[in-house]
Amino acid sequence: MIIQYIRSMSGFNRNVKLFLAQVFIMGIYSGIYGIVFNLHVLEMGFRTDFLGLMLSVSLLAASVASVPAGFLCDRFDHKKILVGSTFLSALAVLPLFISSSPLVLLVASALGGMLGSISTVCATPFLTENCERDEAVHVFSASSAMGWAASVVGAALGGLIPLIWPILHLQANRYQLTLLASVVLLFAGCAMLVFMRSSKCNKVHARKSFSLKVRPSPETLKFAAIAVIIGLGSGMVVPYFNVYFTKIVRASIFETGLIFAVANIFMVAGFIAIPYMAGKLGRARSAVITQAASLPFLILMAITTNLMAASAAYVMRMMLMNMAGPATTSLQMEVIRPEERGFAVGLISTGSSLAVAASTYASGLLMAGGNYVLPFTVTCIAYLAAAGLLYYFFGHQEGRESKDTTAAA
Known part of the structure; x- marks a missing residue:
């Protein structure tokens, strides 16, 4: 491969x-x-x-x-x-x-x-x-x-x-x-x-497009809504993974750094694998499957204090959730009109960033009060909702395109 x-x-x-x-x-x-x-x-x-x-x-x-x-x-x-x-x-x-x-x-x-x-x-x-x-x-x-x-x-x-x-x-x-x-x-x-x-x-x-007023197309708004939901989920836990390992799992700084390095290596492997998965299943379905597959590992992180279990769950969660990115980005750029792509990327980025900022602050307040389970629960719900919306909006589109191409041939 x-x-x-x-x-x-x-x-x-x-x-x-x-x-x-x-x-x-x-x-x-x-x-x-x-x-x-x-x-x-x-x-x-x-x-x-x-x-x-x-x-x-x-x-x-x-x-x-x-x-x-x-x-x-x-x-x-x-x-x-x-x-x-x-x-x-x-x-x-x-x-x-x-x-x-x-x-x-x-x-x-x-x-x-x-x-x-x-x-x-x-x-x-x-x-x-x-x-x-x-x-x-x-x-x-x-x-x-x-x-x-x-x-x-x-x-x-x-x-x-x-x-x-x-x-x-x-x-x-x-x-x-x-x-x-x-x-x-x-x-x-x-x-x-x-x-x-x-x-x-x-x-x-x-x-x-220079003289045209750009208005968000329905496709852009759909992708932006999905990005906001994912951002809300990510902000609840992702900025605090180092806190999770040092405070909850009681890992040392060296162990935490090693876990993060291993996760990065697995993420690169996931990025290499996603084109072949997208070629078999389609981009939207591949993104939905990998995002949904990351949820059990996120749940495991929420309920375990065992270092090995938490480390393995973190590595798999990072790989599966992030490898959906290239497939989703490719789908966005095909579905969205060429003259709107830059505006769409900017809108999606802004929505995601603001959602991450808001949920990061809220999660910090929860964790300061000793509540570490609720942020993981919110993240699971948000990721599941985002995967469901992605499949609902775009999961059948590539299948229709494939049939149309075959009929035309």
Whole structure:
């Protein structure tokens, strides 16, 4: 399966290959950033409440910017939007690494979140227009797999590089030096995008849609509703998985990190497997099956305090729930009109982010009061409802398309 998967990747066009190279490079950067940046902020003397404020500002800015980013994506050339937003995003993070002013750090966090959301929203329509219908799931699964695999590499480097600076007799903040060195990866990622070609298809859609008022189609609203429901469920437990393992299961920090690393490896395997599953069952049905299959493992996590059982359940839950992503994204991009794709991705992203933020806060209040079971219960109900709606709205669509194609032939 892996050899066949690699062969499928070799058939991607030039733009997709360059974009995947950028995803891998940025994944390494993200892994380093995720390990080092919080430590850098604390090393400068700030408290965790200010760190939380920075993260919240970035997430809120990204949510607010997602829908306008979708409009930009639908009206202008995707390559130019990607290159411009990625380059500006790289510049925006520099103050985070060199300044110690609270105001500068907050402003830079907001700018980074906004510019990053533009790249994220524009990436999905760009990949869609640069691949054939039958390879779309492969493209999205490859993007997810490479991003996660690279983040594992980056996390390892993030733990290793700070140890090198004292050996080189550099006395500056070792976390700051690591972050400044990682900026090279940001601009290397920008370089990959510069060599991509603009899509004629995107230019045509941009000219047609420039003067039109975009109103959400029924399909966009359906996908947005499903994303909001999943976001409500995810926010209840996902941000607190590390708390779950350390407080409930009584795992050590090392054990928790090892469990998370193993889960990432299994997620990459899931991303590799989903194109073949989607080819057999259809994208909507594959997403529904994998999401529903993750629920028993989530329930097991809610009722067990055994480390081995909880670890196995967590790994399987992460793999099954996340491997549905490429199939769902591919289905979204086929069902939604080309001239509305950017707006749709922005609306879906905003709805999901706001739902995650709200449920994360609510779950924090519940857990602070010692209630760890109710958040898992709410998540199970939300995931089941989302899977049911996805099947109800789109589960039979691919079957009808297959019959129509056969009849036409």
